[in-house]
Structure formats: C-alpha cells, structure tokens
Amino acid sequence: MKKSSSTFVDKNSINSIAIGGFDGMHIAHQELFKNLCKNGAIISIETGYASLTPKSYRQEYTKYPIFYYDLNDIKSLEGFEFITMLKNDFKNLNKIVVGFDFCFGKNRAYKTDDLKKIFEGEVVVIPEIKLNDFPVHSRYIRDFLLNGDIEKANSFLGKEYKISGKHIVGQGLGKKEFVATINLNVNEFLLPQSGVYITTTIVDNIEYNSVSFLGHRSSTDGNFAVETHILNQNNLSVKDKNIEIKFLKQIRENRKFDSFIELKNEILKDIDIAQKYFY
Numbered sequence: 665m666k667k668s669s670s671t672f673v674d675k676n677s678i679n680s681i682a683i684g685g686f687d688g689m690h691i692a693h694q695e696l697f698k699n700l701c702k703n704g705a706i707i708s709i710e711t712g713y714a715s716l717t718p719k720s721y722r723q724e725y726t727k728y729p730i731f732y733y734d735l736n737d738i739k740s741l742e743g744f745e746f747i748t749m750l751k752n753d754f755k756n757l758n759k760i761v762v763g764f765d766f767c768f769g770k771n772r773a774y775k776t777d778d779l780k781k782i783f784e785g786e787v788v789v790i791p792e793i794k795l796n797d798f799p800v801h802s803r804y805i806r807d808f809l810l811n812g813d814i815e816k817a818n819s820f821l822g823k824e825y826k827i828s829g830k831h832i833v834g835q836g837l838g839k840k841e842f843v844a845t846i847n848l849n850v851n852e853f854l855l856p857q858s859g860v861y862i863t864t865t866i867v868d869n870i871e872y873n874s875v876s877f878l879g880h881r882s883s884t885d886g887n888f889a890v891e892t893h894i895l896n897q898n899n900l901s902v903k904d905k906n907i908e909i910k911f912l913k914q915i916r917e918n919r920k921f922d923s924f925i926e927l928k929n930e931i932l933k934d935i936d937i938a939q940k941y942f943y
C-alpha cells in the first residue's frame with residue numbers, strides 16, 4: 665500500500681485534473697491520465713464500492729496525486745456548484761480530463777457537453793477505449809474475475825490483478841497432510857472465482873512463484889479460505905505479515921474430494937502445472 669501522495673501536494677500547484685471513480689486504474693483510466701499536464705492530479709469520487717483497487721491501494725498505480733471526494737458529500741450539487749467547488753479547491757485549474765460517459769452533479773444529470781459549457785478552461789473528453797473491440801470498464805473486469813478469466817482481466821487492467829491480506833493461522837493441516845500454505849484474511853478486494861490459480865506471492869517486497877487456492881475447503885473443514893503455497897520454499901517467515909497475491913492464470917475450479925489422498929494428488933498436479941508455467 666502506497667500512501668496517497670496528495671497528502672504532500674499543494675493544491676494550488678495543480679493545473680489539470682482527471683475525474684472519475686477509477687476502481688481498477690485500468691488501461692482506459694490510464695489513457696485519461698496521459699492527458700494530464702505535469703502538475704496534474706486525479707479526482708477520485710468514492711462510492712464505497714471500489715473492489716479492484718480499494719481507496720488505500722490506488723496511488724500505487726499512478727504518479728499523479730489522488731484527491732478523494734465522497735460521493736455522498738457532492739451528489740446533491742448542481743453542475744455549476746460542482747465545478748465551483750473544484751475551482752475553489754484547485755485555484756489554478758485550467759484543464760479537466762474525463763471520459764465519454766462522464767456524468768456529474770445532482771441525479772447525474774450533467775454530461776460532458778455541460779462540463780464544456782460550465783468550465784471556463786480546456787475540457788478533454790476521451791472517446792471510449794476498447795480492447796479487441798470490447799469496451800474497457802471496471803464492471804467487465806469484475807465479471808472476468810468472477811468467471812476466473814484472469815488473463816482477460818489482466819489485459820484490461822494493463823497489469824496483474826493483485827489482492828492484499830494479512831497472514832492468519834490456518835487449520836495446521838496443510839503442512840501435515842498436503843503442502844504448507846500461507847492463509848490470508850482478505851477484506852475490501854473482490855476475490856476471483858473459487859479455484860486454484862498460478863500466482864505470484866509478495867512477502868516483504870520479494871516476489872515468489874506460487875499456487876493459490878480460494879474458496880470453501882469442502883474437502884476438509886468447509887471453511888472459506890484464501891491460501892497460497894510458495895513453490896520451492898519451505899521456511900518463509902510470514903507471521904502477522906501483510907501479503908500480496910498477483911493472479912496469473914486459473915488452473916481449475918474448486919472441487920470436493922472424498923479422501924485426503926485424492927486431494928493431495930490433485931494439489932501435487934496443480935503444483936506441477938505451476939512449476940511448468942514458471943520454468
């Protein structure tokens with residue numbers, strides 16, 4: 665997690681802003697940011713529903729400082745009131761960058777044409793960005809993840825989908841019966857479809873090749889778990905650490921096995937698939 669750099673920025677130095685929700689900080693969002701000037705900034709309107717890049721993780725994906733506005737505080741403003749607020753907050757603002765579908769103000773009644781009329785400065789409207797003829801939006805990326813289609817989600821994100829969580833103690837069964845896993849408590853982030861994934865696990869800023877499991881452990885205690893097995897590593901100290909998992913590819917969906925031996929055999933096959941992917 666990178667601290668929002670807006671904390672250290674003088675708002676009066678900002679001359680251009682991009683406005684939106686920006687959950688995902690995906691390739692279309694990055695196109696907007698390319699149109700910012702050197703002293704640009706990002707205005708992120710918080711709905712409370714961001715799940716691809718929750719608020720405290722967003723700064724990692726841009727060099728521009730992010731300033732957050734709570735939707736509840738601004739949603740009853742008329743169009744000119746919203747622009748007046750921004751002009752008051754950023755005294756030297758002369759350029760606004762938004763996407764083709766940007767709406768603002770009370771009842772989302774104001775569109776890009778209204779923005780051009782109300783704001784006395786440059787307004788850049790980015791036409792809809794698509795990838796292979798498919799529009800890029802965070803809602804589609806969420807759908808890809810929920811279907812386990814990691815590669816498609818990653819191509820729309822322009823990076824590997826990453827979640828973050830705190831190490832928690834597991835059942836203590838893995839090391840004894842199967843393979844050692846790090847169990848994580850993940851909040852805020854959308855979890856991809858239940859199943860087994862080729863992943864990269866980050867501990868203390870070091871990336872390890874890994875295979876991860878998400879879902880109800882229907883073959884053991886039935887509880888929901890996010891677990892990662894680091895390949896070729898036995899003695900990594902992770903106690904109470906914050907751990908990140910980057911998703912690369914789904915291996916299979918979650919399954920219920922009738923015996924520990926069947927589950928163990930399948931886990932060993934998963935590990936073999938992951939080993940081959942990396943080498």
Ligand SMILES: Cc1cc2nc3c(=O)[nH]c(=O)nc-3n(C[C@H](O)[C@H](O)[C@H](O)COP(=O)(O)O)c2cc1C
Nearest residue numbers: 834835836837838845877881882883884918919934
């Ligand atoms: C690569 C891998 C694949 C797994 N696949 C499944 C699965 O298909 N079904 C299941 O119930 N549990 C699966 N698990 C979870 C195991 O049941 C779990 O690791 C075991 O219960 C040990 O849990 P513990 O780490 O809390 O001790 C998988 C774990 C790993 C590492």
Ligand SMILES: Nc1ncnc2c1ncn2[C@@H]1O[C@H](COP(=O)(O)OP(=O)(O)O)[C@@H](O)[C@H]1O
Nearest residue numbers: 684685686692762763765766792793800801802
């Ligand atoms: N595919 C796209 N092409 C162009 N602009 C986009 C696209 N997706 C989002 N934007 C713009 O980016 C800003 C943030 O939009 P937001 O609604 O948070 O993204 P999303 O549609 O992915 O949820 C808005 O100004 C929006 O118009």
